[in-house]
Amino acid sequence: EAEVAQSPRYKITEKSQAVAFWCDPISGHATLYWYRQILGQGPELLVQFQDESVVDDSQLPKDRFSAERLKGVDSTLKIQPAELGDSAMYLCASSLEKGQTYNEQFFGPGTRLTVL
Amino acid sequence: QKEVEQNSGPLSVPEGAIASLNCTYSDRVSQSFFWYRQYSGKSPELIMSIYSNGDKEDGRFTAQLNKASQYVSLLIRDSQPSDSATYLCAVNTGSSYKLIFGSGTRLLVRP
Numbered sequence: 033e034a035e036v037a038q039s040p041r042y043k044i045t046e047k048s049q050a051v052a053f054w055c056d057p058i059s060g061h062a063t064l065y066w067y068r069q070i071l072g073q074g075p076e077l078l079v080q081f082q083d084e085s086v087v088d089d090s091q092l093p094k095d096r097f098s099a100e101r102l103k104g105v106d107s108t109l110k111i112q113p114a115e116l117g118d119s120a121m122y123l124c125a126s127s128l129e130k131g132q133t134y135n136e137q138f139f140g141p142g143t144r145l146t147v148l
Numbered sequence: 149q150k151e152v153e154q155n156s157g158p159l160s161v162p163e164g165a166i167a168s169l170n171c172t173y174s175d176r177v178s179q180s181f182f183w184y185r186q187y188s189g190k191s192p193e194l195i196m197s198i199y200s201n202g203d204k205e206d207g208r209f210t211a212q213l214n215k216a217s218q219y220v221s222l223l224i225r226d227s228q229p230s231d232s233a234t235y236l237c238a239v240n241t242g243s244s245y246k247l248i249f250g251s252g253t254r255l256l257v258r259p
Contacts, residue, residue, distance in 0.1 A: 074250050074251050075247075075249050077247070080246055123191055141191050
């Protein structure tokens, strides 16, 4: 069964360090999403790609976060420098269609980030 | 006012009972609605999607949508202890087709 892949599954880092997360969407899925989920809350969208283009990064803290999807397939989310408040689960999701209302999103296993 | 609201719970039901989970949303132009199940420490898993007013059934799950009341619900029949999880309601809003999630309702099914 096709799945969204993410790595690493867990990351512990010290504040001010750089961290990077990787995501490989379900094959053929045009749209890729990065979410952040704080314990006890629902996921919040950080950035959305259609193919290699960013279509929504309004909630991405651009002073420290960056994301890319250079070839329109896999994607990397980076934080530099990490802060204590960045501790959360980082989730990647993908969906098949481009810009469709009825777009079902499927999540990867996530990366649990702890900033010390 | 939050865009998608859910009761945080926990909702506790005995095994075999019907669990009813509710969600309200604020954006009247929302067109698609999703329920995700999330076990502790795991990622969300899509279990139901609904786009039209009325009921949609899939096995033990029934999603109900009332756009006039801006209300969507999930019914779980014959609840099992393995259904114990947090259920997230998600609503597709705006032109960017992004999902807005509620904070989730924690369901506990007692053996």
